[in-house]
Amino acid sequence: MTAAASTDQAGKERKSDRTRAAILSAARAQFQSHGYDRTSIRAVAAAADIDPSMVMRYYGSKEGLFAAAAHVDLQLPNLSGVPARQRGRALLEHFIRRWEGDLSDDVLVLLLRSAVTDERAAERLQAVFQEQLVLTLSRVYDPPEALRRAGLIASQVLGVALGRYLLKLPGLADRPPEDLIADLAPTIQRYLAAPLPSLAAGS
Amino acid sequence: MTAAASTDQAGKERKSDRTRAAILSAARAQFQSHGYDRTSIRAVAAAADIDPSMVMRYYGSKEGLFAAAAHVDLQLPNLSGVPARQRGRALLEHFIRRWEGDLSDDVLVLLLRSAVTDERAAERLQAVFQEQLVLTLSRVYDPPEALRRAGLIASQVLGVALGRYLLKLPGLADRPPEDLIADLAPTIQRYLAAPLPSLAAGS
DNA sequence: CACAAAAGTCAACACTCGTTGGCAAACAAG
DNA sequence: CTTGTTTGCCAACGAGTGTTGACTTTTGTG
Numbered sequence A, B: 001m002t003a004a005a006s007t008d009q010a011g012k013e014r015k016s017d018r019t020r021a022a023i024l025s026a027a028r029a030q031f032q033s034h035g036y037d038r039t040s041i042r043a044v045a046a047a048a049d050i051d052p053s054m055v056m057r058y059y060g061s062k063e064g065l066f067a068a069a070a071h072v073d074l075q076l077p078n079l080s081g082v083p084a085r086q087r088g089r090a091l092l093e094h095f096i097r098r099w100e101g102d103l104s105d106d107v108l109v110l111l112l113r114s115a116v117t118d119e120r121a122a123e124r125l126q127a128v129f130q131e132q133l134v135l136t137l138s139r140v141y142d143p144p145e146a147l148r149r150a151g152l153i154a155s156q157v158l159g160v161a162l163g164r165y166l167l168k169l170p171g172l173a174d175r176p177p178e179d180l181i182a183d184l185a186p187t188i189q190r191y192l193a194a195p196l197p198s199l200a201a202g203s
Numbered sequence C: 001c002a003c004a005a006a007a008g009t010c011a012a013c014a015c016t017c018g019t020t021g022g023c024a025a026a027c028a029a030g
Numbered sequence D: 001c002t003t004g005t006t007t008g009c010c011a012a013c014g015a016g017t018g019t020t021g022a023c024t025t026t027t028g029t030g
Helices: A016-038 A041-048 A052-059 A062-069 A084-100 A107-115 A119-137 A143-166 A177-193 B016-038 B041-048 B052-059 B062-069 B084-100 B107-115 B119-137 B143-166 B177-193
Strands: none
Touching: A016 A041, A016 A052, A016 A062, A016 A107, A016 B016, A041 A052, A041 A062, A052 A062, A062 A107, A062 A119, A084 A107, A084 A143, A084 A177, A107 A119, A107 A143, A119 A143, A143 A177, A143 B143, A143 B177, A177 B143, A177 B177, B016 B041, B016 B052, B016 B062, B016 B107, B041 B052, B041 B062, B052 B062, B062 B107, B062 B119, B084 B107, B084 B143, B084 B177, B107 B119, B107 B143, B119 B143, B143 B177
16 A cells, blocks of 8 residues: 555564654653553653654554553463472562563553553453463363462452552562562462362352 | 631531532542542532532642542451451451441542552552551561561452452452452461561572 | 621633644655 | 655644632521
8 A cells, every 4th residue: 555565575664663662662651650641642752752743643542552552461481391389489470570570561560550540451451361361271270260260360469569569568569579479479379279269159 | 716616616517518528429439430630620519519619619629639538447357356267367358348348438449549640649558558557467566577467468458459349350350259258368367377488688 | 687707609710631734854766 | 856755843723620719699697
């Protein structure tokens, strides 16, 4: 369709690609630290040193910009190579590295901060949960149990993230990662692999 | 100071008290379901069926209105009467009742939803955590250990609330309270009373 | 009734927001 | 050089925001 047809077979980069990337980078920073509502397209444009109308041209709308900025991959590890009794700790260590360590980008904080007030961001986070965590557990457990265990793990992991990165609670935010891992690993291990109480069918 | 001086010794109620209460009630509902930013004074006033300027007269500013609407009392129970091994479950049951049961108002969801993006709300939630949960544990443990255990409990409890009431994750939002309690009680019990790993001092 | 305080109404201010369309500069292709 | 496309800037729109001050109505008290 466009005149770029001759170059679109390989990654010949356009001049505007740098602008697009600058916008996306600025948007991520803004969304991450201020959330969806308090991030203005004008502020993103100013941080990227371009005109607000360019954001609209390249991403259509604020919603489109957010969608482009909020792609999340948990990069969940394959636990089958880890001894069964250490999988909880391994999974927890992975999450911590993903949130604040060498595997971190700001997209997780971005998404969490926005999902609490924005419906679409919440759906997106639900999808991440469903398609990445639940699906991973589905390779080991039946669907109902996988969902149950995934919910428990998510509650603990998201709770730590909430208290540590967003609310900055004293008992969570100021502890070294290794200490947190030591305290939380048994919980994740139990949610991941230990037998859970059978649920009463009646009242 | 005012002409009400003759009646302020007892609770003689003014005519405006109903309006004040209506504003506060409407504000709680709005803040709870939309968060601080997306709640407008105009919408609160419309829900309370009065003029927006009345909100300003009675609460000074949007910030003042939020402060009035966001008073939280966890009503933490005295656990000394509960057998030591059941305290985790008892504390967890109390939290669930506080969030969604007979002890619930919407103020906890209100505060959590707003605290994620609003700095002042976050400080307020920090204060609740510090003055109510940490203080309760300080009657049993030394300050550093009380803070450590409080952080762990808060992470699990807030994580469940986040996933269940705000994000509505499938594995959390659609489970009956008793099932959740059965799954989570051992975790809280451990954070509350079980020995925790001693922390390595070196690297 | 007369008068003052309280309670409520109305219109407007100054501002920020997402979004749009027109127009100028940079650039590539003939 | 002359086209046409891409890239960018500028000004403005309409809507919604917190907040303010003047004005009218109601209420309570001598």
